[in-house]
Amino acid sequence: MDPREADPKDLIERVTAELRRPLPPQPERVEAVMRRVVSARPARRSPYYWSVFVTGAIAAGLLFAVFGTRDRTSGPPKRTGGVGATAGAVTVRFTLELPQAKRVAVVGDFNGWDSTGTALVKSAPGGRWSVTLELPPGNYHYLFLVDGRHWMADPTMPHDRDPDYGSANSIITVL
Amino acid sequence: MTSTDAEIVARVLAGQAEAYRVLVDRYHDRFARLAIHLLGDREDAEEALQDSFVRAYRALGRYEERERFPSWFCRILVNRCRTVGAKRGRRWRHEAGDSAKPTFAAPDDDQLAWREEINWAMARLAHDQREAFLLKHLEDLSYEEMAELTGAGISALKMRVKRAGDHLRELLTNGSKGS
Numbered sequence: 001m002d003p004r005e006a007d008p009k010d011l012i013e014r015v016t017a018e019l020r021r022p023l024p025p026q027p028e029r030v031e032a033v034m035r036r037v038v039s040a041r042p043a044r045r046s047p048y049y050w051s052v053f054v055t056g057a058i059a060a061g062l063l064f065a066v067f068g069t070r071d072r073t074s075g076p077p078k079r080t081g082g083v084g085a086t087a088g089a090v091t092v093r094f095t096l097e098l099p100q101a102k103r104v105a106v107v108g109d110f111n112g113w114d115s116t117g118t119a120l121v122k123s124a125p126g127g128r129w130s131v132t133l134e135l136p137p138g139n140y141h142y143l144f145l146v147d148g149r150h151w152m153a154d155p156t157m158p159h160d161r162d163p164d165y166g167s168a169n170s171i172i173t174v175l
Numbered sequence: 176m177t178s179t180d181a182e183i184v185a186r187v188l189a190g191q192a193e194a195y196r197v198l199v200d201r202y203h204d205r206f207a208r209l210a211i212h213l214l215g216d217r218e219d220a221e222e223a224l225q226d227s228f229v230r231a232y233r234a235l236g237r238y239e240e241r242e243r244f245p246s247w248f249c250r251i252l253v254n255r256c257r258t259v260g261a262k263r264g265r266r267w268r269h270e271a272g273d274s275a276k277p278t279f280a281a282p283d284d285d286q287l288a289w290r291e292e293i294n295w296a297m298a299r300l301a302h303d304q305r306e307a308f309l310l311k312h313l314e315d316l317s318y319e320e321m322a323e324l325t326g327a328g329i330s331a332l333k334m335r336v337k338r339a340g341d342h343l344r345e346l347l348t349n350g351s352k353g354s
Contacts (some may be wrong), residue, residue, distance in 0.1 A: 011343070026207070033203070
């Protein structure tokens with residue numbers, strides 16, 4: 001029977017059946033993807049990534065304890081020009097106050113979203129984590145990775161919806 | 176024994192990049208079909224799909240085991256298709272042409288003509304309606320999953336799916352776009 005002659009009630013089902021018709025196998029397409037994957041930056045595993053998520057209560061406590069900020073004691077970003085520095089780069093300090101954390105890293109456009117990130121160092125005794133990076137001018141999306149498993153936007157910086165993954169990222173503009 | 180998606184992801188994250196081939200092989204054809212119907216062009220769809228697999232690979236450290244890999248990957252692909260579709264929107268409009276229903280090829284092959292007619296009709300849906308229709312009817316997602324994936328509200332998604340269905344019925348039975 002001509003599918004167009006179907007009862008209108010069934011028409012959508014017939015359209016859906018046609019849309020769902022399997023494509024011919026295309027093993028060469030899989031190979032093409034893998035060639036690109038091999039040349040891409042390899043994924044890395046965070047040591048604790050696959051462990052069970054903390055309970056809601058612990059997570060809530062963690063979130064309430066967070067007071068992340070750009071370091072205000074260091075003044076405005078400084079442009080650098082010494083030997084070894086990237087031309088026109090600006091010194092940017094990322095900080096996060098999170099005494100309970102065992103490890104904190106910053107992960108973003110500036111380090112290729114490598115999930116091992118750039119480690120922050122904890123200053124005793126206050127529990128402030130910080131790291132200083134030299135970044136060329138531009139806009140950068142980033143997140144903090146706490147204890148290798150909790151992704152956390154910087155609460156003191158603007159957020160933007162990630163165009164690929166749908167989650168909120170922090171944004172920093174280096175001038 | 177077949178490895179689960181989570182087991183494969185764990186192997187990749189442990190350094191076995193080649194294990195990713197299993198995921199690509201497992202989901203390529205399913206998501207190629209979605210990309211083709213979202214974009215209406217096989218080359219654009221393949222480009223968006225390859226980009227999505229590479230982006231997913233790079234971001235595997237952000238994938239959380241509690242989320243199903245296909246759902247997570249679908250979000251990446253849909254967003255990628257939106258980007259590709261927006262870049263090539265002009266060509267979409269050119270291909271869509273006016274609303275007059277053409278005569279489809281292969282009059283002796285009802286199935287092929289029906290397929291071409293569906294592609295013609297799908298090309299005439301607004302992108303957000305086409306996307307919602309495909310996520311609902313092709314991917315069989317719940318409205319809650321669609322809302323999570325697209326960022327749109329459930330009521331809006333229901334309306335898009337309904338309107339897409341109404342337009343398709345109108346196009347496929349009368350050959351003109353309804354309201």
